[in-house]
Amino acid sequence: MTGFARRERQGPWGTLVCELRTVNHRYLEASLRLPDELKALDNEARQAIAAALRRGKVDASLYLKAASGSQRSLELDAALLDELLARVEQVRSRLSDAAPVSPLELLRWPGVVREAELDAKPVLIAALELLREALAELNDTRHREGQRIRELLLARCTSMRTSVQAVKTRLPEVSQRLRERIVERISQLGVAPDVERLEQELVLYTHKMDVDEELDRLGGHLDEVAVVLDSSEPAGRRLDFLMQELNREANTLSSKSQDSETTRAAVDMKVAIEQMREQVQNVE
Numbered sequence: 001m002t003g004f005a006r007r008e009r010q011g012p013w014g015t016l017v018c019e020l021r022t023v024n025h026r027y028l029e030a031s032l033r034l035p036d037e038l039k040a041l042d043n044e045a046r047q048a049i050a051a052a053l054r055r056g057k058v059d060a061s062l063y064l065k066a067a068s069g070s071q072r073s074l075e076l077d078a079a080l081l082d083e084l085l086a087r088v089e090q091v092r093s094r095l096s097d098a099a100p101v102s103p104l105e106l107l108r109w110p111g112v113v114r115e116a117e118l119d120a121k122p123v124l125i126a127a128l129e130l131l132r133e134a135l136a137e138l139n140d141t142r143h144r145e146g147q148r149i150r151e152l153l154l155a156r157c158t159s160m161r162t163s164v165q166a167v168k169t170r171l172p173e174v175s176q177r178l179r180e181r182i183v184e185r186i187s188q189l190g191v192a193p194d195v196e197r198l199e200q201e202l203v204l205y206t207h208k209m210d211v212d213e214e215l216d217r218l219g220g221h222l223d224e225v226a227v228v229l230d231s232s233e234p235a236g237r238r239l240d241f242l243m244q245e246l247n248r249e250a251n252t253l254s255s256k257s258q259d260s261e262t263t264r265a266a267v268d269m270k271v272a273i274e275q276m277r278e279q280v281q282n283v284e
Helices: 036-052 078-094 103-107 121-188 195-209 212-229 236-256 260-280
Strands: 003-011 014-023 028-033 056-065 074-076 113-115
Touching: 003 121, 014 121, 028 036, 036 056, 036 121, 056 121, 078 103, 121 212, 121 236, 121 260, 212 236, 236 260
Parallel strands: 028 056
Antiparallel strands: 003 014, 014 056, 074 113
């Protein structure tokens, strides 16, 4: 399900920003971007995302902006400097005209001066908490969107139930009109039909065109959609399967139809099913 969340938190280490974006996907696929200072969080952050979300393509980003005016202190590696000075003196003892060594040149030697290491634990804890807050906000947004989609799906189901009932009500009339049409065509041939054989053929033809089972299955699938929507379990894959079943029955209904009203109802059902299928792709 699509969604977006953004959270910020400030501290002595600066400003933490967490942004989450989700789009539709059959499975859970998380893309996580972390600055170097937060790389240690990679495993825990992915676990937090997997615990909060079950489906969708997730784009998660954490940023750390240093506090304005803050400066990193420098540390001097005294042991390395002593070793370096000793080596300089060894060289000077062999050169009578050696130029003096600048202190800046010594400081440029790799490892002599380095930035003091900061305690990363507080910022890592704050970043993980911020991620969980953003995930909670994202799920709240997705829940509200899910409720809206649920109402849309239920409205489509209600409309389809009305169509199913209308087709069922017309079945006796359609069967009678079909019978009359066949008898009329036979009479136009100017021959006397074998009444018993005619009845047998009418029964076979009516059975072939019967759509009562398809209507019952459509009603059953619509009932199942309502059950799934009221369940607390993830519904996306189940609903996707039910949309396929609904579409199959609607296609069979359309192919068997010998009545314009029934055909029109089947087409309306297929349009509604396609609309529902599009919405179902947003459901976790």
